[in-house]
Amino acid sequence: MAKVPAIKRRKLTPPTSEGEDSSPSTLDHVPEPNAFFTQAARWNLEQEYETRPRKGKKKEKESSRLPIKTADGLLQQAPVEVAGVTEVEGSDLDWSGVEETEGEVEEKPTPKPKIPARQQILEAKEELARIAGILNEDPEENAGAFKVLANIGQSENTTVKKLALAAQLAIFKDVIPGYRIRPLSEEGMGTKVSREVRKLRAYEQSLVGSYQAYIRELSNLASSKTSKDGPSLASVAIACACGLLKAVPHFNFRGELLKILAAKLSTRKVDDDFVKCRETIETVFRDDEDGTPSLDAVSLLTKMMKSRSYRVDESVLNTFLHLRLLSEFSWKASQNHIDRPERDEFRGKKPKEQRVFRTKKERKTMKERKIIEKEMVQADASVSHEERDRMQSETLKLVFVTYFRILKMRSPNLMGAVLEGLARYAHLINQDFFGDLLEALKDLIGHAETGDDLAEEEEEEEDAETTRNLTREALLCIITAFALLEGQDVAKAKASLSLDLGFFITHLYRTLHALSLNPDIELSSKSLHLRDPNDPSEPALTTKNKINVQTTTVLLLRSLSSVLVPQLAARAVPPLRIAAFAKQLMGSSLHMPEKSCVAIIGLLGKVTKTHEKKIAGLWNTEERRGDGTFDPVCAEIEGSNPFAATVWEGELLRKHFCPGVRDGVKVMEKNIIGLR
Template sequence: MVKVPAVKRRKLTPPTTDGEDSPSTLDNAPQTGSFFKQASSWNLEQDYESRPRKGTKKDKESTRLPIKTSDGLVQQVEVSEEAKEESDLEWLGADDSEEEVVEEVKKPTIPMRQQILEAKEEMARIALMLNEDPEENAGAFKTLAQFGQSQNTTIKKLALTVQLAVYKDIIPGYRIRPLSEDDMETKVSKEVRKLRAYEQALVGTYQGYIRELSKLAQSGRSGASRDGGPSLGSVAIACACSLLTAVPHFNFRGDLLKILAGKLSTRKVDGDFVKCRETVETLFQNDEDGTPSLDTVSILTKMMKARGYRVDESVLNTFLHLRLLSEFSWKASTNHVDKPSKEDGGFQGKKLKEKRVFRTKKERKLVKERKVVEKEMTQADATVSHEERDRMQAETLKLVFVTYFRILKMRSPNLMGAVLEGLARYAHLINQQFFGDILEALKDLIGHAETGDDVEDEGEEQDAETTRNLTREALLCIITAFALLEGQDAAQAKSTLSLDLSFFITHLYRTLYALSLNPDIELSAKSLHLPDPNGHSVPLPTANNKINIQTTTVLLLRSLSSVLTPPLAARAVPPLRIAAFTKQLMTSSLHVPEKSCLAMLGLLGKVAKIHETKIKALWNTEERRGDGTFDPLGMEVEGSNPFATTIWEGELLKKHFCPAVREGVKVMEKNILGLR
């Protein structure tokens, strides 16, 4: 039989008696007693009732009434917990998320003054860092440009001016060209690679700065802002003008010129307009190689053509500041330039001899060697530049003549004075083959002045500031026609030119009486006029005219000087012409104001000195031979028969109320009567 193991029996603790306690019981007795004492005060039912129930959304009781559908079924409307929570939150005003609420609480509100102060300090630190070492801090350009995108107008203005100062200081004296693919593939040293990276960063940020200036300048917000300072548009235009004056050789010069041309295209002359015009004039005067002037003239002429030549007169007068008037010596027209031949020896004149200075033999040797080196350097450095500058100036001159001739053909009212004055100033640079076209245009203008026709385009309203003064235009045409002849060389003008200017002389002779009766003869086109008290406050015709700044008397005397006292090469003036004009001027002196009378007598005194033998018969009847009557209103100068009359106006002028007029008549007659 298999032996079965004995069953183990547990040792049971004997039951305690009333007088005995076990050790464990004795240890836990106080804790157990306190536990039961607390448990007796518990309200377990109330805790269970207040405990949240766990269950699905379906188990929740709906407090809404059932509805009856269109099919006749009765359904219970169930409300989702999410909608309920949203409605509760909406009722409590807690629509924003917790993150947004926390973010709003954490973000403090900084005062505007503090923001501007911090921006100033940061921009000053960046600018100082760029000025010290721009190559090492090329990334600071973008940081500085980010301030220009601020919503605060003051910070934006400060950013524009700070960038202007930085660029003016660090822009190199050469133009940075873009890198080609071959340049990128070529292996270069570390220094060259660093320099290229800096130059590309400079050009990129500079281009963005120019675009920002262009956008602000075209916004139309010019003048003063609400706080009394300049607006963003005015600040942008000022920055563009400063850059164009300081660094005209650098990249994106054309973009800067477009900003100025856009402002000059307006008819409103304000502070920004004047600043742009003065910048263009300074650019013309300081240009040495001719390229900036050519770009500027090209952009201005395109702008004028696009605007239909409806621009301010002062914009066209900027052409008179070109260095062509003093440096260029070739003859040009709208499509041709006459270059001097080698036989003529070019355009270089003879140099004056310098005063001889005593030098020792060693000093003379050193001076000679230095001159040889300087000559080689000059030839190697300036041969191409002179040819390039002459070519640039020739192209510029052609663009100027094209603009002048187009305006002359269009008869733009407010630009005729500037065009005719410009042609008179550039007369020595005009090709002789171009004379015929110009004279025909001038004759056409004088023809309109005689007939009084003022042709205007149909459908266009005639502005007050474009009122034409045909008399002044005719005088300017006469001055320009004679200036063309006087501007040519005397030898060439005598041999090759055969210009007939009798048309202009006849028109001047016929208008002398009308001009002497003009009450505004001593007022310029831009003089202030008082309203006529008997004309119901209607302004005079010349009140708003913009033709020229010179008075009618000055224009008349310039025309008479060209006719009566021409240069020495053309002193062959017929006696009948001199006598007829002298008689007309003496008669006109009786009707003009005091200052104009003095000016005419001064001109007659000069004529008497030059042509005394030709006009002395007007004072002495015994020294002339002829008969007939004098025709002061004749259509021809030579047909008026001036020697049939005498100068009797001098006796009246001797009793003039002005002592200077009386003295002027005596001086003039002393030269004439002293010949006997």
């Protein structure tokens, strides 16, 4: 039986209640419309629709992404994403015809939250450690990390900047190769190379560029002012430059690093950074094997000192005493000339008596061995001896030029360092330079005798520590003159070089009495003592001696040893000179302190053992050779008449309170009595 549709029923109006009007509503009973409907009645919707600008359909952007596979296994094209913003079809303001303005759409930039300084330092440490690990693991694949390190070093936080400088130092010391990277020329850039070579070139250029930027940053920071809180950026930059120069002196931009150190050494203020730069230069001089870094450093230091008119600390000049050429170089040089020894190269067949008989097989083997040795020498990466000698000879000429200029200028605070340096370099000085040096030394001693200490120059000098000790300078001149003489080959130069050091010997003889009365004869630069209240001319602090670190007694003993006990057998000391010095020293030892007296008596013991026959008459009154009287204050040795006197001071020295003095007197008398 078919289903019958339900009957549609009409909705009936509910019956009206009493008191209500069931008639249809009229306008009189309709309530007033609100403001919205009143305003809407005046709208001209058709006109507004006509004047509204039309918007065409936006072109759908084609997706360049590959299709994706859904979870159901269907391939579907990936939707277009524009900067992570989902495109909305419509806007809430479209219906009202009001267009969105840029000012309403743009969002206001949110201020970045301020990170505490402690948090910045921790984050910087972690980032630097991560980058350092990446670079140490594979620097060629992560060459861009050098720029990241440089960006971290530009932080406004001083501590972060210091950490970045130190991290870059450690990384560059690890990744820098053992060779110098040459800049690529245009022809080299145009050549076709393999992929590995091209990759290596790109890495090397990135390394050199980053390294150059790092050195520029160090140079800028090294000249900045110091800060009160901890080590300043300048100190950190100088320390990094010193570390690079010690670790990789062979690499590029060595001159820029040396300029940073030379700028610090040009100041007269000796602080921790100054000492660090000086020790770095000394290390470079000691560890230099090929001579090129030493030549660059000496050239830069000499230019710096010349520009400063040699107003530098004497320790800067003493760095020349650490050069390896002092022990390795064998040629003699002057300011502008090097005496290269002539090579005795025999060309042609050897004489018959010098030939060695070898079989045909031995000659063939020797020929093959020479070919192999020649190839090994060419393939060897070490610097040849000829190249090293050439570099060291140029360095030696620069050193001699600096020494001679300072001697001519008589710079107060550098005279001791120059004289000591010339004494050390005496065996390398050429005969042509020898005469000029002796004249300069005589000039210095002449100023010491007349008391002319260049007062006008000292008044212009602001530093109060540059007061000259002329007595010590004179002793150093004597030591240097005899060291120069011992460094010459007298047997070969006897015909061409007139060696007359009588001026220096006479000056030493005249100063013995004054030196014995000097109360500071045993004081060195490290000795602490008070000033003499009765001597207003003495400086307030005499603890720092700018001439030399050795005491006056040591300098006197070195001078006397050169005069009385010469090392050269060709130099014969006349008896009159030995007797005059022996008599004068015995009298001077009575006024000297204990240690100086022991040293002088010990020296006289060597003199009596070497020249006992020449001075035996001084200990025996019956063997007196001279007539007249002895003049201890005579200006000339020949006019003192020493053989007219006896060594009566020995009787007093026998009863000296020091056992060393008493034993020394017994040794002298034993040497003399042993002749009889």
